[in-house]
Amino acid sequence: xxxxxxxxxxxxxxxxxxxxxxxxxxxxxxxxxxxxxxxxxxxxxxxxxxxxxxxxxxxxxxxxxxxxxxxxxxxxxxxxxxxxxxxxxxxxxxxxxxxxxxxxxxxxxxxxxxxxxxxxxxxxxxxxxxxxxxxxxxxxxxxxxxxxxxxxxxxxxxxxxxx
Amino acid sequence: xxxxxxxxxxxxxxxxxxxxxxxxxxxxxxxxxxxxxxxxxxxxxxxxxxxxxxxxxxxxxxxxxxxxxxxxxxxxxxxxxxxxxxxxxxxxxxxxxxxxxxxxxxxxxxxxxxxxxxxxxxxxxxxxxxxxxxxxxxxxxxxxxxxxxxxxxxxxxxxxxxx
Numbered sequence: 039x040x041x042x043x044x045x046x047x048x049x050x051x052x053x054x055x056x057x058x059x060x061x062x063x064x065x066x067x068x069x070x071x072x073x074x075x076x077x078x079x080x081x082x083x084x085x086x087x088x089x090x091x092x093x094x095x096x097x098x099x100x101x102x103x104x105x106x107x108x109x110x111x112x113x114x115x116x117x118x119x120x121x122x123x124x125x126x127x128x129x130x131x132x133x134x135x136x137x138x139x140x141x142x143x144x145x146x147x148x149x150x151x152x153x154x155x156x157x158x159x160x161x162x163x164x165x166x167x168x169x170x171x172x173x174x175x176x177x178x179x180x181x182x183x184x185x186x187x188x189x190x191x192x193x194x195x196x197x198x199x200x201x
Numbered sequence: 202x203x204x205x206x207x208x209x210x211x212x213x214x215x216x217x218x219x220x221x222x223x224x225x226x227x228x229x230x231x232x233x234x235x236x237x238x239x240x241x242x243x244x245x246x247x248x249x250x251x252x253x254x255x256x257x258x259x260x261x262x263x264x265x266x267x268x269x270x271x272x273x274x275x276x277x278x279x280x281x282x283x284x285x286x287x288x289x290x291x292x293x294x295x296x297x298x299x300x301x302x303x304x305x306x307x308x309x310x311x312x313x314x315x316x317x318x319x320x321x322x323x324x325x326x327x328x329x330x331x332x333x334x335x336x337x338x339x340x341x342x343x344x345x346x347x348x349x350x351x352x353x354x355x356x357x358x359x360x361x362x363x364x
Contacts (some may be wrong), residue, residue, distance in 0.1 A: 071292060080293040091296050126287060129234060130243040130304065133254050138301070141293065166364050174361045176337065182358060190360035195345060197353035198337045201329050 055111060056118065056153060058160055061104035063092055069116045069145075070106065077143040101125040103164055104141075107153045119144040119153040123161040125168055137165030137173035158188045218274060219281065219316060221323055224267035226255055232279045232308075233269065240306040264288040266327055270307075270316045282307040282316035286324040288331055300328030300336035321351045 061070065066088045074080045083091070095102045107119035121142040125135050139161050144154040165173040176196040177185060224233065229251045237243045246254070258265045270282035284305040288298050302324050307317040328336040339359040340348060 074293040078293045079295075081295045083292065083296055087296055088292070091290060091292055094290055124289060126301075126303065127254060127257055128304065129246065129251070129254055130237040130241045132242075132244045133246055133250055138289075140289065141291065162362055170364065172361050172363045174339065174359060176339065176357045176359055178357050182360065185360045189362045191362075192358050193361040194339045194341050194359040195355050196337060196339055196357040196359050197345065197348045198335050198356040199325055199352045199354075200335045201333065 055109055056107050056151075056156075057110050058105055058107050058156055061092070061106050061120070063089060065106055065117055068108065068114070070120065073117050073120060073143055073145055074141065076146060077141060098124070100164075100168060101127075103161065105157050105160055107144075107148075107157055116145070118148040119157050121154070121157040121161050123164055123173075125165065125170060131171055135168060135170045137161070137168070137170040139173060139175035142175075154184075155187055158185070162188060218272055219270050219314075219319075220273050221268055221270050221319055224255075224269050224283070226252060228269055228280055231271065231277070233283065236280050236283060236306055236308055237304065239309060240304060261287070263327075263331060264290075266324065267304075268320050268323055270311075270320055279308070281311040282320050284317070284320040284324050286327055286336075288328065288333060294334050298331060298333045300324070300331070300333040302336060302338035305338075317347075318350055321348070325351060 066083070066085060071080060071082055071088070095104070102122075102124045104120060104122045106117045108115050108117055119142075122140045124138050124140070126138060128134050128136060139158060142154055142158055162173050173190075174193070175185065175190065182192060229246070229248060234243060234245055234251070258267070265285075265287045267283060267285045269280045271278050271280055282305075285303045287301050287303070289301060291297050291299060302321060305317055305321060325336050336353075337356070338348065338353065345355060
């Protein structure tokens with residue numbers, strides 16, 4: 039019966055061959071920047087520029103986490119998906135913390151395998167473990183159902199000024 | 202003619218008696234935390250807790266700015282409005298930066314004087330000066346027109362998970 043068969047996305051969730059781990063400096067050579075270019079304008083960074091930004095973000099410790107998905111058994115170990123969490127410390131909520139999820143993208147050739155959901159769920163879990171009282175993200179209306187799979191509900195509108 | 206009279210909000214924008222400045226440690230005694238309680242759950246912080254969070258945020262330098270509005274000539278110098286900007290550094294956009302505006306609130310007794318708009322416009326200007334390629338914020342749909350006065354346009358939906 040179709041109803042007892044795991045759906046492709048659900049099956050991918052348990053795909054053990056793909057590892058979710060924190061970004062490493064060497065991931066520049068594994069296509070991390072070109073993966074981001076599938077999300078936004080993203081000119082390549084020199085090794086030096088990449089290392090500088092990497093160090094700036096690493097200085098935030100566990101308040102800034104970038105996760106990547108890779109297949110460690112693949113020869114080139116290309117990065118297949120990524121997502122970012124940064125933790126904002128506030129004065130309200132008794133000195134509370136809010137997790138912000140940003141820059142979630144899955145390589146076009148790796149979509150439909152649940153990798154983005156695995157990354158986002160892990161980011162949400164990291165935020166919970168860090169003591170955040172909530173995690174928020176902004177997305178297009180078309181992605182509401184996608185993020186609902188990770189427990190997100192619509193809360194408001196995102197406004198922006200572009201320079 | 203009514204059409205040549207400045208509107209109340211426009212007049213308030215040039216209200217020189219109110220100063221917009223960065224948050225100081227002493228602002229705990231000037232009602233900063235109770236002002237935030239008009240926005241969200243906000244139990245009071247001890248002087249020590251406040252100082253700890255203040256120092257954590259100050260460590261981010263110009264990447265984390267809290268502005269407050271006060272009347273320096275008022276005996277108690279109560280904080281009348283506040284808003285926060287933090288700058289997120291990214292790998293995309295050539296190592297670009299995004300400004301996030303958070304925790305904008307105007308004291309109920311001081312609304313209608315344009316203080317919130319002054320704070321937000323200054324935060325946007327700080328983000329521009331910091332080299333951000335955009336500034337974003339989340340709000341309720343009712344506040345779209347308010348933020349449009351500061352140049353914001355609707356870009357997407359905000360999603361959240363509450364723990």
